[in-house]
Amino acid sequence: MTAPMVKAEGVHKRFGRLEVLKGISLEVQPGDVLVLLGPSGSGKSTFLRCINHLEKINSGRLSVDGELVGYRESGGKLHELRESEIARKRGEIGMVFQHFNLFPHMTALENVTCAPIRVKGMARDRADTRAAELLGRVGLPDKLSAYPAQLSGGQQQRVAIARALAMEPKLMLFDEPTSALDPELVGDVLQAMKQLAGEGMTMIVVTHEMGFAAEVADSVVFMDDGIVVEAGDPDRVLGNPRHERTRAFLSKVL
Amino acid sequence: MSGGSIETPPAAGRPEDIRAVPVRHPGRWVAGVLILLFGASLIHSVATNKLLEWHVVGNFLFDQRIFEGIVVTLELTAGAMALGVILGVLLAVMRLSPNPLVSGSSWLYIWFFRATPVLVQLLFWYNVSAVYPRISLGIPFLGVEFVHGSANTIITPLAAALLGLGLNEGAYMAEIVRAGIISVGEGQTEAAQSLGMSRLQIMRRIVLPQAMRVIIPPTGNETISMLKTTALVSVIAYTELLLAAENIYSVNYKPIQLLIVASIWYAVMTSALYVGQYYLERHYGRGAARELPPTPLERIRRGLFSLRREQATP
Numbered sequence: 001m002t003a004p005m006v007k008a009e010g011v012h013k014r015f016g017r018l019e020v021l022k023g024i025s026l027e028v029q030p031g032d033v034l035v036l037l038g039p040s041g042s043g044k045s046t047f048l049r050c051i052n053h054l055e056k057i058n059s060g061r062l063s064v065d066g067e068l069v070g071y072r073e074s075g076g077k078l079h080e081l082r083e084s085e086i087a088r089k090r091g092e093i094g095m096v097f098q099h100f101n102l103f104p105h106m107t108a109l110e111n112v113t114c115a116p117i118r119v120k121g122m123a124r125d126r127a128d129t130r131a132a133e134l135l136g137r138v139g140l141p142d143k144l145s146a147y148p149a150q151l152s153g154g155q156q157q158r159v160a161i162a163r164a165l166a167m168e169p170k171l172m173l174f175d176e177p178t179s180a181l182d183p184e185l186v187g188d189v190l191q192a193m194k195q196l197a198g199e200g201m202t203m204i205v206v207t208h209e210m211g212f213a214a215e216v217a218d219s220v221v222f223m224d225d226g227i228v229v230e231a232g233d234p235d236r237v238l239g240n241p242r243h244e245r246t247r248a249f250l251s252k253v254l
Numbered sequence: 255m256s257g258g259s260i261e262t263p264p265a266a267g268r269p270e271d272i273r274a275v276p277v278r279h280p281g282r283w284v285a286g287v288l289i290l291l292f293g294a295s296l297i298h299s300v301a302t303n304k305l306l307e308w309h310v311v312g313n314f315l316f317d318q319r320i321f322e323g324i325v326v327t328l329e330l331t332a333g334a335m336a337l338g339v340i341l342g343v344l345l346a347v348m349r350l351s352p353n354p355l356v357s358g359s360s361w362l363y364i365w366f367f368r369a370t371p372v373l374v375q376l377l378f379w380y381n382v383s384a385v386y387p388r389i390s391l392g393i394p395f396l397g398v399e400f401v402h403g404s405a406n407t408i409i410t411p412l413a414a415a416l417l418g419l420g421l422n423e424g425a426y427m428a429e430i431v432r433a434g435i436i437s438v439g440e441g442q443t444e445a446a447q448s449l450g451m452s453r454l455q456i457m458r459r460i461v462l463p464q465a466m467r468v469i470i471p472p473t474g475n476e477t478i479s480m481l482k483t484t485a486l487v488s489v490i491a492y493t494e495l496l497l498a499a500e501n502i503y504s505v506n507y508k509p510i511q512l513l514i515v516a517s518i519w520y521a522v523m524t525s526a527l528y529v530g531q532y533y534l535e536r537h538y539g540r541g542a543a544r545e546l547p548p549t550p551l552e553r554i555r556r557g558l559f560s561l562r563r564e565q566a567t568p
Contacts, residue, residue, distance in 0.1 A: 091450020
């Protein structure tokens with residue numbers, strides 16, 4: 001059996017006195033798509049942000065590809081990583097945000113080439129070629145020189161996916177990627193994500209798109225109030241939930 | 255047929271425009287007449303007052319000494335603003351540092367230079383050799399010196415002027431730059447972080463270019479203000495535009511005429527800065543709007559075009 005891409009053991013996260021994650025344990029195998037479901041405020045997004053160290057966890061262990069997130073372990077002690085080491089590890093994990101967070105002063109192409117050029121030191125023309133290729137793959141071959149303000153929400157989100165892919169990540173995190181979109185624009189973004197899953201990318205997706213979960217996910221985790229209530233095969237969790245809370249949630253969103 | 259049918263508007267031609275009697279505004283007419291009267295009397299007095307001696311203004315407007323003063327004023331403005339902007343960016347980034355010693359020292363600097371008048375600071379730098387006759391650059395307390403010399407040769411009137419204006423400007427620019435940095439959303443930093451960019455890269459490539467939109471207008475304001483503040487330098491005997499004019503009227507006793515000459519040139523220079531600021535703002539507005547606003551030239555061209563079109567369609 002291969003080592004898991006993401007492994008969480010009893011992850012806790014507090015904001016002041018508010019405990020947002022109360023002991024999350026789960027595993028994601030390489031090439032798998034995990035969908036995180038749950039009502040707002042259940043801690044899904046916070047957990048996602050912990051994985052690339054945008055948030056620091058308070059206790060428990062969280063590792064990506066066999067390495068602890070944010071720490072190095074030696075002599076039975078945890079040592080905080082330097083900023084540059086954290087940055088390097090973040091570069092290996094792609095993240096797509098609910099509100100796209102594209103850089104508004106750069107064109108679509110520049111958004112995608114920025115990190116490969118600045119972080120990986122890639123030559124500009126090679127970065128340009130690869131970025132054009134990626135933007136073509138997400139269905140935007142004719143929008144290379146458009147600024148984010150000139151694009152629809154769905155187009156912006158697909159640029160954001162291409163931007164994350166440009167760093168050749170081994171793991172992609174999606175934080176409610178379609179929640180800020182008009183309903184008719186959701187399909188294109190989900191299509192791009194589906195295609196990515198088909199190519200074998202390891203993905204963790206926070207979403208309310210039940211259709212996507214049923215069709216693409218290898219496993220589904222239902223979270224509520226900072227704990228994992230139920231996890232398993234999508235058909236089983238969505239079709240035949242064991243817990244009352246899962247059932248109540250699904251009856252509202254389906 | 256369905257129950258509620260939607261009526262289609264009559265296809266025949268355009269509906270007739272409303273023709274109504276407009277509301278009268280007698281107040282506007284009264285105000286207009288009063289303003290015209292006041293303006294006319296002002297122009298009349300300025301034009302007919304023999305004592306103003308406009309020909310003197312004309313004689314000195316293009317005087318060699320005035321031009322030399324203009325060049326110095328521009329140099330001082332550029333130098334002091336360059337120092338101010340560099341210091342301002344540095345102080346603003348320091349102010350936002352998580353290290354309390356770094357942010358605290360930035361706060362102290364800003365407080366000190368905003369708490370004292372710039373005229374006092376200029377006089378201070380001009381006279382600093384009285385208390386520090388010898389200046390050196392080196393490692394303190396160890397007696398290691400790289401450069402040293404007499405304060406009178408290092409702090410020339412030009413150095414005193416640049417230090418006085420630039421250090422003071424740095425404090426104000428720091429607050430402007432800080433406001434710009436804060437105005438860029440947290441999501442931008444997070445997105446850049448998630449791509450593996452370092453803090454310095456994020457500041458330089460992502461945050462500062464976006465902060466520019468907020469920073470440029472008040473910086474233009476500061477530059478215009480600086481151009482006029484350089485006149486204070488005349489008190490430390492550095493010959494810029496105002497002192498050049500003063501030097502002339504101390505000989506020919508025509509202060510008002512020469513002050514008018516200086517004012518005309520200050521106004522010309524600030525107006526030029528207006529134009530520069532417009533194009534700078536336009537440059538950093540990229541991506542903020544779907545389309546950049548037209549330049550004044552484009553606007554004139556478009557105005558003419560629409561006029562012609564209106565004439566074409568009766």
